[in-house]
């Protein structure tokens with residue numbers, strides 16, 4: 001389906017024709033998400049390129065990137081593990097789950113393993129309180145997490 | 161279809177029955193009247209009458225209009241939109257298309273929170289199926305000129321983008337900072353065009369009303385709150401999950417439904433909501449009593465309520481957009497107050513200052529986030545005097561200098 005926008009314009013990117021909104025920067029998110037999906041983060045070069053496509057200043061792109069917690073301009077681990085610490089999750093032991101990840105991966109919250117495989121972060125409610133404690137592994141939602149499950153998740157991702 | 165049971169969304173309905181009725185009614189005015197007559201109010205939290213919102217968009221002259229489904233569900237303790245999107249997405253999109261017909265919009269967005277990205281393939285498949293069935297796209301259900309389609313846009317992890325003007329900012333590719341209101345989105349919304357923003361659940365109710373009528377809907381619930389609410393129950397309770405309850409259901413009944421024998425308190429409405437003590441479990445879920453987007457967190461004896469308040473405040477500190485002073489500067493003061501209460505260092509005078517700051521924040525913050533920051537704190541201070549100790553010192557130990 002073509003994107004929905006108020007005024008359309010066809011442009012070329014990577015040799016492909018894509019439709020963007022001419023009068024707005026409403027396609028910015030999509031371009032940022034594509035860039036991040038490709039490399040795991042949004043580099044200065046990506047921001048410059050996106051700014052050129054949409055004809056806005058790169059600083060504006062940067063200010064959007066830094067506003068949202070799922071956008072990052074720094075290289076992180078290949079897999080990002082987000083542990084929800086909202087109240088129902090805290091009641092169900094999210095703090096202990098964080099500790100298990102820290103011990104297993106030998107890093108602290110917010111850090112990336114030396115091999116570049118994993119980053120662990122804390123996040124707000126991920127809408128999985130019926131299955132607390134719950135986490136997000138990349139895009140995947142995983143509930144009822146315990147020590148055994150943490151070990152399985154890590155070894156599973158290492159084998160990939 | 162799933163086997164869930166409930167009076168409205170979870171009641172039986174034929175696929176596309178709502179769309180077919182809407183097409184039969186034909187005219188915008190008839191649909192708008194029906195939705196208004198049903199007394200349907202928004203399920204996203206604020207409870208604005210849906211029929212009125214749509215009429216305001218309809219009445220605004222413009223060559224384009226938009227329908228937006230708010231699927232940013234970020235309130236701690238809610239997950240009902242995740243369940244609705246996983247099991248009832250077709251009903252939601254049907255509701256959006258009916259809204260499109262009613263207000264005269266040809267395009268809609270669903271703003272889906274980044275945390276639910278894994279639902280995307282499933283939701284996209286529903287859209288593809290609906291286009292194949294002639295329920296989206298051009299000439300919907302064979303009605304000449306009834307064109308409507310939906311594009312899914314992913315959020316990027318910001319609770320504030322659930323606020324409708326921040327959501328529109330985000331859709332336009334900006335930082336999710338709430339706008340001044342007025343102008344309201346019904347007049348000046350996405351790209352300056354008249355726009356209705358409604359919750360996932362609100363849209364899922366629409367096909368039922370179109371098919372079964374306003375009177376059927378009004379017979380469910382209370383006089384002031386028509387219909388039912390989908391709630392998300394979590395915390396110290398036996399059967400966590402999603403339930404659809406008629407408005408007027410008491411907290412006691414909810415506990416019974418979920419097989420929970422005892423609780424010390426229930427946090428209603430998530431981090432923005434209030435903490436209700438045991439004595440008040442006769443209170444009811446309804447716009448006229450406990451009005452909520454549906455987050456019900458059951459708190460057992462072991463939960464420390466000051467820890468809970470601190471958890472909420474840390475969340476708000478992280479999620480405040482920082483645009484206006486009362487919210488940006490107020491949250492850290494509340495956090496400090498909670499710490500001093502936990503250390504038994506807070507004097508009566510200091511607490512009074514904090515409670516008056518609460519009032520200031522409730523009335524002077526720009527958006528609902530800042531306005532609801534003090535709710536949990538104030539309710540715990542007022543209703544749970546055994547849960548904390550104030551400092552015996554008469555002289556103010558801390559001077560509030562905000």
Ligand SMILES: Cc1cc2nc3c(=O)[nH]c(=O)nc-3n(C[C@H](O)[C@H](O)[C@H](O)COP(=O)(O)O)c2cc1C
Nearest residue numbers: 202203204230232233234322323324358359362528
């Ligand atoms: C901080 C904040 C967060 C909000 N989050 C949501 C949300 O996640 N989903 C939602 O439908 N409404 C949310 N709202 C309410 C919306 O602003 C808006 O009122 C709602 O989407 C309108 O839909 P309704 O009329 O169907 O309830 C939020 C409001 C505020 C102030």
Ligand code: SF4
Nearest residue numbers: 481483484487527530
């Ligand atoms: S109240 Fe808070 S979240 Fe809302 S606009 Fe002000 S600073 Fe931003």
